[in-house]
Structures are given as structure tokens and as C-alpha cells.
Amino acid sequence: MSTLAVVSAGLREPSSTRxxxxxxxxxxxxxxxxxxxxxxxxxxxxxxxxxNNLLTGFPAGELRGAVERVVGADGLIAVTxxxxxxxxxxxxxxxxxxxxxxxxGKPVLIGAxxxxxxxxxxxxxxxxxxFAYLRSLMAPTAVFAATxxxxxxxxxxxxxxERVERAGAELAGLIDGRGGASDAVSDAGAxxxxxxxxxxxxLAGN
Amino acid sequence: MQFGIxxxxxxxxxxxxxxxxxxxxxxxxxxxxxxxxEEVGLDVFATGEHHNPPFVPSSPTTMLGYIAAQTxxxxxSTSTTLITTNDPVKxxxxxxxxxxxxxxxxxxxxxRGNTGPVYPWFGQDIRQGIPLAIENYHxxxxxxxxxxxxxxxxxxxxxxxxxxxxxxxxGAPPFVWHGSIRSPEIAEQAAYYGxxxxxxxxxxxxxxxxxxxxxxxxxxxxxxxxSADQAIVGLGGQVFMRKNSQDAVKEFRPxxxxxxxxxxxxxxxxxxxxxxxxxxxxxxxxxxxxxxxxYFGDYQRQLFLVDHAGLPLKTVLEQLDLLGEEVVPVxxxxxxxxxxxxxxxSAPSHLELVAANxxxxxxxxx
Numbered sequence: 001m002s003t004l005a006v007v008s009a010g011l012r013e014p015s016s017t018r019x020x021x022x023x024x025x026x027x028x029x030x031x032x033x034x035x036x037x038x039x040x041x042x043x044x045x046x047x048x049x050x051x052n053n054l055l056t057g058f059p060a061g062e063l064r065g066a067v068e069r070v071v072g073a074d075g076l077i078a079v080t081x082x083x084x085x086x087x088x089x090x091x092x093x094x095x096x097x098x099x100x101x102x103x104x105g106k107p108v109l110i111g112a113x114x115x116x117x118x119x120x121x122x123x124x125x126x127x128x129x130x131f132a133y134l135r136s137l138m139a140p141t142a143v144f145a146a147t148x149x150x151x152x153x154x155x156x157x158x159x160x161x162e163r164v165e166r167a168g169a170e171l172a173g174l175i176d177g178r179g180g181a182s183d184a185v186s187d188a189g190a191x192x193x194x195x196x197x198x199x200x201x202x203l204a205g206n
Numbered sequence: 207m208q209f210g211i212x213x214x215x216x217x218x219x220x221x222x223x224x225x226x227x228x229x230x231x232x233x234x235x236x237x238x239x240x241x242x243x244e245e246v247g248l249d250v251f252a253t254g255e256h257h258n259p260p261f262v263p264s265s266p267t268t269m270l271g272y273i274a275a276q277t278x279x280x281x282x283s284t285s286t287t288l289i290t291t292n293d294p295v296k297x298x299x300x301x302x303x304x305x306x307x308x309x310x311x312x313x314x315x316x317x318r319g320n321t322g323p324v325y326p327w328f329g330q331d332i333r334q335g336i337p338l339a340i341e342n343y344h345x346x347x348x349x350x351x352x353x354x355x356x357x358x359x360x361x362x363x364x365x366x367x368x369x370x371x372x373x374x375x376x377g378a379p380p381f382v383w384h385g386s387i388r389s390p391e392i393a394e395q396a397a398y399y400g401x402x403x404x405x406x407x408x409x410x411x412x413x414x415x416x417x418x419x420x421x422x423x424x425x426x427x428x429x430x431x432x433s434a435d436q437a438i439v440g441l442g443g444q445v446f447m448r449k450n451s452q453d454a455v456k457e458f459r460p461x462x463x464x465x466x467x468x469x470x471x472x473x474x475x476x477x478x479x480x481x482x483x484x485x486x487x488x489x490x491x492x493x494x495x496x497x498x499x500x501y502f503g504d505y506q507r508q509l510f511l512v513d514h515a516g517l518p519l520k521t522v523l524e525q526l527d528l529l530g531e532e533v534v535p536v537x538x539x540x541x542x543x544x545x546x547x548x549x550x551x552s553a554p555s556h557l558e559l560v561a562a563n564x565x566x567x568x569x570x571x572x
Contacts, residue, residue, distance in 0.1 A: 052472040055468055055472070056467075060472060064411075192390045193420075196394050196421060197390075199429075206344045
């Protein structure tokens with residue numbers, strides 16, 4: 001069984017960002033064709049703890065569990081509203097407080113929402129470079145949903161439904177392809193304590 | 207077990223009065239706090255080392271030497287001494303000098319510092335933080351143990367036929383702690399040398415430090431210095447006390463809310479829940495501190511932070527009275543009753559280090 005973490009940074013309830021995230025998750029689960037545990041992390045619920053984490057350096061309360069679930073998942077769907085031509089500050093804050101290396105090699109599918117399709121390239125110019133920096137394994141398709149997409153005909157070529165299905169299949173492929181390697185990768189943090197570099201090696205040359 | 211206080215040496219405006227002490231006032235206040243620590247029966251005073259405002263202690267051995275002259279029993283220590291940006295030769299000299307002046311009442315804690323620009327200000331590269339800590343300490347360790355040192359490394363000019371003076375008092379270098387809040391390499395370093403490991407746990411949840419301390423203990427045993435539970439562990443603590451818990455909370459809240467480290471962030475209640483900060487009655491401090499043993503095992507040194515965030519000197523001295531009269535005597539008794547006999551009660555004193563050296567020599571001559 002794999003686990004799929006879904007991080008959404010929508011601010012309102014109900015949220016179209018959350019709606020897109022749920023659709024992407026469903027498509028991924030369909031494609032994985034196996035029992036998949038989906039863990040949803042709505043960043044709005046952790047907004048105060050995220051600010052506190054910036055100030056204190058550690059995730060407190062419920063945020064700690066959310067971070068652990070995201071870092072420990074086999075795959076990640078990350079969806080943000082587009083604010084000022086980029087990801088929202090809340091979305092960025094969540095990824096800023098993760099330990100370095102936490103998302104290295106993790107299959108990630110990115111998505112974004114906005115009023116019109118004019119904002120869609122924020123995914124390619126802002127969100128994708130961030131995950132590239134984090135050395136995540138990204139699905140080639142990123143999905144943007146504009147307000148009008150929610151009223152478009154379902155079967156339209158290149159429409160939202162098709163994009164969601166394609167992206168979900170790509171993420172499922174990345175998760176499958178890793179064949180359970182995710183533990184080794186996502187556990188890099190804990191590993192520094194369990195498999196310490198012997199001091200003779202640190203001292204080499206002295 | 208040894209109990210003491212450690213000071214950051216910050217000059218911070220008192221948020222309740224708007225008054226900011228001068229550097230002179232703060233420096234003299236630190237001396238008063240240190241001498242008071244001895245007066246109320248504490249064992250250790252440790253000062254930080256900083257090279258930027260609003261902090262005053264840039265020259266720890268100067269301050270500790272002055273305090274040494276005014277005290278009889280107090281162990282003078284640091285929290286921390288910057289092993290990355292200080293010349294290890296100067297550390298060797300300064301602390302050996304302090305050892306002589308203080309009749310051996312000296313140990314020190316190595317740290318890498320948390321202020322990025324200090325590296326370039328002292329001609330170093332922050333990306334080399336860990337390699338600097340390793341190479342510099344290795345040299346310091348030799349300078350205190352070998353009368354004549356030939357040495358070549360990556361970070362400082364080579365030494366040929368160099369003797370660091372004065373030699374350590376009675377041939378026994380001061381005991382060294384290594385402080386770290388997030389680097390397994392430093393726990394490994396402390397274990398390798400059989401030195402102490404100090405986890406300054408005051409700002410973060412315990413789970414993180416459990417992993418670091420377990421690593422240190424496991425590797426201490428691996429390197430043959432004793433069993434894991436005999437490794438020398440020190441912990442921080444942060445307290446504010448009044449007889450009545452509610453009075454403590456009410457009085458401390460404005461200092462907490464405006465504190466340089468965590469101010470304007472989590473509430474006092476949240477931070478108390480997540481970190482060792484204890485604001486309440488002496489009894490609550492006793493209970494919270496005893497829990498540290500459950501989390502980290504028997505340990506040898508407990509240092510409290512009591513003089514930060516703009517608290518007035520008078521208040522700090524009252525805190526020390528409460529520590530000395532009500533908290534530490536109980537903790538001493540309780541920890542001692544729980545400690546297995548094969549576990550050291552405290553970090554080795556100068557006399558114990560001298561005796562250990564002599565025993566080693568006798569062994570070698572046999």
C-alpha cells in the first residue's frame with residue numbers, strides 16, 4: 001500500500017484549490033490501481049503554527065504530525081492558489097520549514113488555481129523551480145485550473161478532466177517506478193543520526 | 207550533579223519599563239549574577255561568546271578571570287566558545303591562563319556559533335563550519351597535551367616546534383564539552399574524544415535532542431570511554447519562578463512576548479508545552495527538571511537560563527535565591543537517589559582529571 005500526501009494552500013472554505021487537489025488525488029489513486037492511503041494537509045489549518053515555526057525553528061502541535069506525514073509519504077500533490085504571479089506565501093512557508101533534503105527524490109505533482117488562465121504559467125516559472133531546487137521528482141504535467149475550467153465541458157480535448165487524468169497517471173507512474181525506495185529517501189533526516197559518519201573519516205587529513 | 211546558570215549576555219530593553227541597560231551595567235550585572243550563583247550554592251557559571259550587538263560577552267576569559275578572583279568554589283565555563291572562528295592556539299593559551307588564575311575551576315564548551323557574519327568577520331568561511339570545528343579542536347586537544355607541537359592543517363598557518371604557554375595547570379587540560387543543537391557530527395566528535403556533550407534543549411522539543419544524545423551515548427561507548435550511560439551529558443533549562451504559579455506567569459509574560467528569540471511568535475502557554483521553558487512555582491520547576499532524566503537518562507550538568515529578555519538584575523537575583531533555596535537542594539537529593547552508582551555524578555573536576563592523568567602515567571610506567 002502506498003501513501004499519498006495532498007497539500008493544499010487554499011484559504012477559503014470551500015476552496016477551489018482543495019477541489020483541484022482532491023481531483024488530482026482521485027486520478028492518481030485510480031491510476032495506482034491499488035489500495036492507497038490519502039492524507040490531506042490543508043495549510044489553512046496550520047497557518048498560525050507555520051508562522052510560529054518560522055520564529056522558533058520547530059513545528060509545534062498538529063503541524064508536526066502534518067510535516068511527518070508529508071515527508072513520509074510515497075508521493076505528494078501540492079496545490080496553491082496563484083497570488084501576485086507566484087505561489088501563495090502560506091504555500092511557500094510550509095516548504096520553507098521542512099528540513100533540508102526532506103523532499104529529495106519524492107514524486108511530486110504540482111497544481112495551481114487562479115481566476116483566469118493568464119496566471120497558469122506561474123506553475124512553470126515559480127512552483128516547478130522550487131521543487132527542482134528541493135530535488136523532487138516532478139510529474140511533467142502541472143495542472144492549472146482557472147475559474148472557467150470548472151464550467152467547461154468534461155470531455156473537451158486538453159480540458160481540465162484530461163489534464164487531471166494525465167497528471168495523475170504520471171504521478172502514479174513515478175510512485176510505482178520507485179518501488180518502495182521512498183523510505184530510504186524521505187528518511188534521510190533520521191538517517192543522519194542512525195548512520196553517523198565515523199569520526200576518523202571526519203578527521204581525515206588532520 | 208552540577209547545577210548552574212548560563213548567560214547569553216544580551217542587552218535587551220525591559221519591555222515593562224522601556225529602559226535599556228548600558229553595556230557597562232550589563233557586564234557588571236553578569237558579574238553580580240555569577241557571584242550570586244556561588245553565594246546561593248550553585249556550581250557553575252557559563253558565559254556565551256558573541257561578536258555583535260546587542261550582546262556584550264566578546265571576551266569570555268577576561269570576564270571569567272575577574273569572576274574567578276571574586277569567588278571560591280564556582281566552576282567557570284562557557285556556553286559556548288567559538289571553535290570555528292577563534293584561533294585554537296589562542297583558546298589553548300587563554301583557558302590555560304584562566305585555569306592557573308582560577309586554581310583549576312575551569313571548563314569550557316565548544317560551539318560553532320549561530321551568527322553567520324562572524325565567520326567572514328574573523329576570516330573564515332561559514333560553509334566550512336564543521337571541518338573548522340573538527341580541525342581546530344583537534345589542534346587545541348594536542349596543544350594542551352603535547353609540550354611541543356608540529357602541525358599543519360587546512361585552516362591556519364602551520365606550527366613548527368610550538369609550545370602553548372602556560373602549560374595546563376598540573377598537566378591536566380580543562381574538561382571540554384561540545385555543544386550542539388542540530389549536528390550529529392558534533393555529538394560524534396564529543397564521543398570520539400570522550401568529552402562531554404551539552405544539548406542546549408531550551409528552544410526546541412525534546413524528541414530532537416533525544417536522538418542527538420542517544421547518538422552521543424552510543425558512540426561514547428563505541429570509542430571505549432565507558433558504557434553509554436556513563437557518558438557526560440549536560441542540558442539547558444529555562445525558568446521563571448514565583449511562590450505562586452500565577453504570579454510567575456503574569457510577571458514573565460511581557461518578557462516572553464517581547465523576547466528576542468521567540469517574541470511575537472507562539473504564546474507562553476504553547477511554548478511551555480513544547481519546550482523546557484517552565485514558568486511557575488519552584489515545585490513546578492522541580493517536577494519539570496526531574497522529567498529531563500526520564501527523557502535523556504542520568505546526566506551530569508544542568509544549566510538554567512535566567513537573565514535574558516530584559517529581566518532586571520533585581521529580578522534575576524531573586525530567581526537565583528529561589529533556585530538556590532528551594533529548587534536545587536531538592537533536585538540534588540532526588541537525582542542523587544536515582545543515579546546508579548556506576549554513573550558519574552558530575553563532569554570531572556580538575557582534581558579528578560589530575561588523578562586520572564597520574565593513574566594513566568603509573569599504568570604506562572608499569
